[in-house]
Amino acid sequence: MATTTPPTRRERYAHQEIEQKWRDAWDEAQLYELDPDGAGPKWYAVTMYPYPSGDLHIGHWYAMTPSDTAARYKRMRGYNVLFPMGFDAFGLPAENAAIKRGIHPYTWTMANIDNMRRQMQTMGTMFNWEQSVVTCTPAYYKWNQWFFLKFMESGLAYKKEAAVWWCPVDQTVLANEQVVDGRCERCGTVVYQQQMSQWFFRITQYAEELLRYDGVEWPERVRTMQRNWIGRSEGARVTFKTEAGDAIEVFTTRPDTLWGATFMVLAPEHPLVAKLTIDAQRVAIDAYIEQARRETEIERQSTEKEKTGVFTGGFAINPVNGEQVQVWIADYVLMTYGTGAIMAVPAHDERDFEFAQKFGLPIIPVIENPNTEARSGDEYVFHHEYGTMINSGELTGTPGDVAVERTIAWLEERGVGTGEVIYRLRDWSISRQRYWGTPIPIIYCDDCGIVPVPEEDLPVVLPENAQFTPTGKSPLLENAAFLNVRCPRCDGPGRRETDTMDCFVDSSWYWYRYLSPDYADGPFDQTMKKWLPVDQYTGGIEHAILHLLYARFFTKAMRDMGLIDFDEPFLRLFNQGIILGEDSEKMSKSRGNVIDPDDLVFEMGTDTIRLFLMFLGPWDQGGPWNSRGISGPQRFLERAYTVVGETADNAAEERDDEATRNLRRLTHATIGGVTKDIEAFGFNTAIAKLMEFVNELMKGKDTPIAQTTAWREATESVALMLAPFTPHLAEELWHRLGKPFSIHNQSWPAWDEELAAAETIEVAVQVNGKVRDRVSLPAEVSETDALTAARASAKVQEYLTDKQVVKEIYVPGRLISFVVR
Numbered sequence: 001m002a003t004t005t006p007p008t009r010r011e012r013y014a015h016q017e018i019e020q021k022w023r024d025a026w027d028e029a030q031l032y033e034l035d036p037d038g039a040g041p042k043w044y045a046v047t048m049y050p051y052p053s054g055d056l057h058i059g060h061w062y063a064m065t066p067s068d069t070a071a072r073y074k075r076m077r078g079y080n081v082l083f084p085m086g087f088d089a090f091g092l093p094a095e096n097a098a099i100k101r102g103i104h105p106y107t108w109t110m111a112n113i114d115n116m117r118r119q120m121q122t123m124g125t126m127f128n129w130e131q132s133v134v135t136c137t138p139a140y141y142k143w144n145q146w147f148f149l150k151f152m153e154s155g156l157a158y159k160k161e162a163a164v165w166w167c168p169v170d171q172t173v174l175a176n177e178q179v180v181d182g183r184c185e186r187c188g189t190v191v192y193q194q195q196m197s198q199w200f201f202r203i204t205q206y207a208e209e210l211l212r213y214d215g216v217e218w219p220e221r222v223r224t225m226q227r228n229w230i231g232r233s234e235g236a237r238v239t240f241k242t243e244a245g246d247a248i249e250v251f252t253t254r255p256d257t258l259w260g261a262t263f264m265v266l267a268p269e270h271p272l273v274a275k276l277t278i279d280a281q282r283v284a285i286d287a288y289i290e291q292a293r294r295e296t297e298i299e300r301q302s303t304e305k306e307k308t309g310v311f312t313g314g315f316a317i318n319p320v321n322g323e324q325v326q327v328w329i330a331d332y333v334l335m336t337y338g339t340g341a342i343m344a345v346p347a348h349d350e351r352d353f354e355f356a357q358k359f360g361l362p363i364i365p366v367i368e369n370p371n372t373e374a375r376s377g378d379e380y381v382f383h384h385e386y387g388t389m390i391n392s393g394e395l396t397g398t399p400g401d402v403a404v405e406r407t408i409a410w411l412e413e414r415g416v417g418t419g420e421v422i423y424r425l426r427d428w429s430i431s432r433q434r435y436w437g438t439p440i441p442i443i444y445c446d447d448c449g450i451v452p453v454p455e456e457d458l459p460v461v462l463p464e465n466a467q468f469t470p471t472g473k474s475p476l477l478e479n480a481a482f483l484n485v486r487c488p489r490c491d492g493p494g495r496r497e498t499d500t501m502d503c504f505v506d507s508s509w510y511w512y513r514y515l516s517p518d519y520a521d522g523p524f525d526q527t528m529k530k531w532l533p534v535d536q537y538t539g540g541i542e543h544a545i546l547h548l549l550y551a552r553f554f555t556k557a558m559r560d561m562g563l564i565d566f567d568e569p570f571l572r573l574f575n576q577g578i579i580l581g582e583d584s585e586k587m588s589k590s591r592g593n594v595i596d597p598d599d600l601v602f603e604m605g606t607d608t609i610r611l612f613l614m615f616l617g618p619w620d621q622g623g624p625w626n627s628r629g630i631s632g633p634q635r636f637l638e639r640a641y642t643v644v645g646e647t648a649d650n651a652a653e654e655r656d657d658e659a660t661r662n663l664r665r666l667t668h669a670t671i672g673g674v675t676k677d678i679e680a681f682g683f684n685t686a687i688a689k690l691m692e693f694v695n696e697l698m699k700g701k702d703t704p705i706a707q708t709t710a711w712r713e714a715t716e717s718v719a720l721m722l723a724p725f726t727p728h729l730a731e732e733l734w735h736r737l738g739k740p741f742s743i744h745n746q747s748w749p750a751w752d753e754e755l756a757a758a759e760t761i762e763v764a765v766q767v768n769g770k771v772r773d774r775v776s777l778p779a780e781v782s783e784t785d786a787l788t789a790a791r792a793s794a795k796v797q798e799y800l801t802d803k804q805v806v807k808e809i810y811v812p813g814r815l816i817s818f819v820v821r
C-alpha cells in the first residue's frame with residue numbers, strides 16, 4: 001500500500017501485525033503440538049490452572065508468561081516439553097452467578113472459558129491446547145467418581161457423623177483448610193460447627209509420609225506451612241478414672257509433669273461431661289456449653305482472652321499418685337484435637353496456670369527450673385522448661401533430657417499410659433451441599449444401606465435441572481428424576497447421594513488427565529506415563545496448604561493403588577509473587593487500580609507486557625504495576641528490532657581484531673549469564689543482561705564491526721535469547737535474518753567459557769629495574785588494580801618487605817615498576 005508519510009529512519013516495530021502474523025503461522029504449523037515420541041528427554045511443566053471467573057487479569061499473565069518462558073527455554077535446550085493448560089471449572093462462583101443472575105452454571109462457566117481461552121491465545125504461550133481439561137465435563141469428573149469408588153474399596157473414603165464447619169452465607173460445609181481465622185475463606189463470614197453426616201477422604205493415613213519431601217525441591221516456606229498444618233506431636237496418652245469408673249483419656253506432650261496434674265479440663269463437647277456433672281452444676285454447665293458452641297476455634301484458643309470455665313462437680317484420680325482431682329470444662333480445650341480432654345499442670349503450662357490462678361486451684365511444681373534467674377520472690381512463676389523431675393514419687397531426680405521417655409516407660413509398665421504421636425491434620429471432608437460439583441457416586445437403599453454406584457454405571461451425570469436457592473440443602477434433592485433410582489444390589493427403591501464433591505478433588509489430579517484428556521479406560525493412559533511426575537510446578541503461594549497437600553495425598557493413594565510408581569507429584573515447586581496495582585495495593589475493581597491486559601495487548605503488544613512482567617523484579621516477589629516503567633522494556637524491544645533488522649543484510653566478513661574479539665567475548669558472556677539466570681528463574685537479571693548487550697550493539701551498528709561474522713553471531717544470539725521471552729518479536733527477527741521458520745525449533749545458543757572470559761595480558765613487574773615476576777591482568781585493568789595485583793605477588797613481596805616504596809609506575813599493558821629504598 002502506498003503511503004505519503006516519509007519513512008522514518010528507524011522502522012518502528014509494528015507489534016499488532018507482527019504478533020498476529022506469527023501466532024497464525026504457529027497455529028498453522030501446529031508448532032507446539034506434543035509429539036509423544038519426539039526426541040529428547042521429557043520435561044513436564046505445569047502452571048496451576050485457573051478458575052474460569054470470566055476475565056483474564058494481569059495476575060494470570062504473571063503466573064503464566066514467565067512459566068511459558070521457562071518452558072520455551074527447556075524446549076530450546078532439547079527437551080520434549082509438555083506444557084498444558086486447563087480450567088478448574090466446578091465451584092461456588094458459578095453457582096452464585098446462577099442464583100444472582102439466573103444463568104445456568106454450565107452456560108456461565110463455558111462462556112467464561114471461551115473468553116479466557118481467546119484471551120490466553122494473545123499471551124503467546126506454547127500451551128499444548130490439545131492436552132487440555134475442563135473439570136466440569138463428564139469426561140473429566142467421571143474419574144473423580146472412579147477415584148472415590150477406589151478410595152472406598154481401600155478404606156480411604158468413608159462416611160461419618162462429624163462436627164463440620166458451616167458457612168451460613170454460602171450455605172455449605174467447609175473443609176478445615178477453608179476456614180481461615182474462624183472465617184469462611186470465600187466470603188469472610190464467621191463460621192460455626194454443626195453435626196452432619198459427611199463423606200471424608202482419609203488423608204490422615206498419610207500424615208507421617210506427608211511430612212517427608214524425599215527427592216523434591218520445594219520452597220522451605222511451603223514445607224514449613226504444610227508441616228505446621230500436619231502438626232505432629234509426640235507424647236503420651238494417659239488414662240484417668242472417674243469415681244464412676246469411666247476412663248478419661250488425655251493426650252499430653254509432657255508426661256514428665258504428670259505428678260503436677262492437679263485438675264482436669266474437658267472440652268465442653270466431651271461425651272463424659274453430662275455424666276460427670278452433678279445436679280447443682282448442671283445449669284451452669286449447660287449455659288457454658290451453649291456459649292462455647294458459638295465461639296470459633298480461634299477465639300477459643302486466643303491467649304489474650306481471659307480464661308473461663310465451669311466445675312462439673314465430678315472428680316477423677318490421677319493414676320500416678322492416686323490423688324483426687326477436680327474435673328472442669330473450659331473452651332480452651334478443643335474436642336477436635338487429641339482426646340478432647342487434658343490433664344492440667346498449672347505449674348508448667350501457661351493456660352493451665354492462668355486457669356488455676358483465676359479459680360484458686362492447686363499449683364504444684366514438679367520440674368526444677370533450669371533457668372534459676374527466673375525464680376522471683378515468694379510468688380510462684382510458672383515455667384515450661386525441661387528439667388530434673390521433683391515432687392514426682394519414685395521418678396523424682398530423673399534428669400530433664402530423659403524425663404519424658406522414662407515416664408512413658410513407667411506408665412506403660414503400669415498399664416496407665418502409652419507413648420503416642422498425634423497430628424493436627426484432620427481427614428478431608430469432601431461433601432458439599434451444592435449443585436455445581438461432581439455427584440458423589442453413592443446410592444442409599446433401605447435394605448442394603450450405602451451402595452457404591454457400580455463402576456460401569458459411571459459417570460453419574462450431574463442433571464441440568466436444579467433449584468438454585470441457597471437453602472443449605474443440596475439443590476439435587478429437588479430433582480426427583482435424579483434422586484430416585486433402583487438399588488444396584490437388590491433392585492429395590494433407592495435414593496442417590498445429593499451432595500457433590502469439594503472441587504479440590506478435581507484439582508488433586510488434573511495433571512494426570514492432561515496426559516490423555518479423552519482416554520476412556522482409566523484416569524490416564526499408561527502409555528503416556530513417561531511424562532510423570534511433573535518436573536516443574538508453578539503457582540501462587542495461597543495454595544501452599546490446601547491444594548498442594550491434597551495433590552500429594554492423591555499421588556500417594558494412586559501409588560498405593562498401583563497406578564503410578566513414584567511418591568511425589570511435583571519435583572520442583574515455585575511460587576510466583578503478586579502483581580499489585582500502581583498504588584501498591586491489591587488490584588480490585590472498587591479501588592479502580594485494575595490493569596486490563598486486553599487493553600495493553602492492543603496498545604503495546606504481548607511481547608512488551610511479557611517482558612515488563614519479567615523485568616519487574618524477582619518472579620517470587622511480585623510488585624506494583626508501573627505504567628511508566630513499561631517504556632524501558634518497550635524501548636529495548638524497539639532497539640533490538642532496529643539493531644538486528646538494520647544489519648540483517650550486512651556483509652559477514654571473517655575478522656580477528658581487537659574489536660571482533662571484544663564483541664565475541666560480550667556475546668558469549670551474555671549467553672552464559674542469561675542461561676544461568678533463566679535456569680534459576682532469574683528472568684529480570686537475564687533481561688538486564690540482554691539489554692546491556694543490545695545497548696552495546698547499538699553503538700556498533702553503523703561501524704565496520706557490523707560487517708563481520710562476529711556481528712552475525714551476536715545478532716542471531718539476540719534473536720535466540722529473546723525467543724523464550726518475546727516469542728513473536730524473536731520470530732520476526734529470525735525471519736529478518738533470513739533464517740528458516742521457526743526460531744522456536746532452534747537450539748538455545750551455546751557459549752564458550754573461554755571466549756566469554758575477559759581477555760588477559762601478562763605484565764612484567766620490576767623492582768629497582770630488575771624483573772622479579774610476571775602477573776596476569778585483565779586487559780582493561782586500572783592502574784590501582786594493576787599495582788595492587790603486583791604487590792600481591794609473593795615474589796615481588798620478598799623485595800618490598802621492610803623497604804620503603806618511593807616510586808611506583810604502571811605502563812599500561814607492559815610494565816609495573818617499583819623503586820624502593
Ligand code: ANZ
Nearest residue numbers: 233251252253254257332333334337338340345348349
Ligand atoms: C499437660 C501439659 C503440661 C501439657 C505442660 C503441656 C505442657 P501440642 O504441642 O500442640 O500437641 N492439649 C492436649 N489436647 C488438647 C486439646 N484438645 N485442647 C487444648 N489443649 C490440648 O500440645 C499438646 C498439649 O496441649 C498437651 O500437653 C496438652 O497440655 C494440651 F507442662 O498436657 B499438655
Ligand code: ZN
Nearest residue numbers: 445448487490
Ligand atoms: Zn438394596
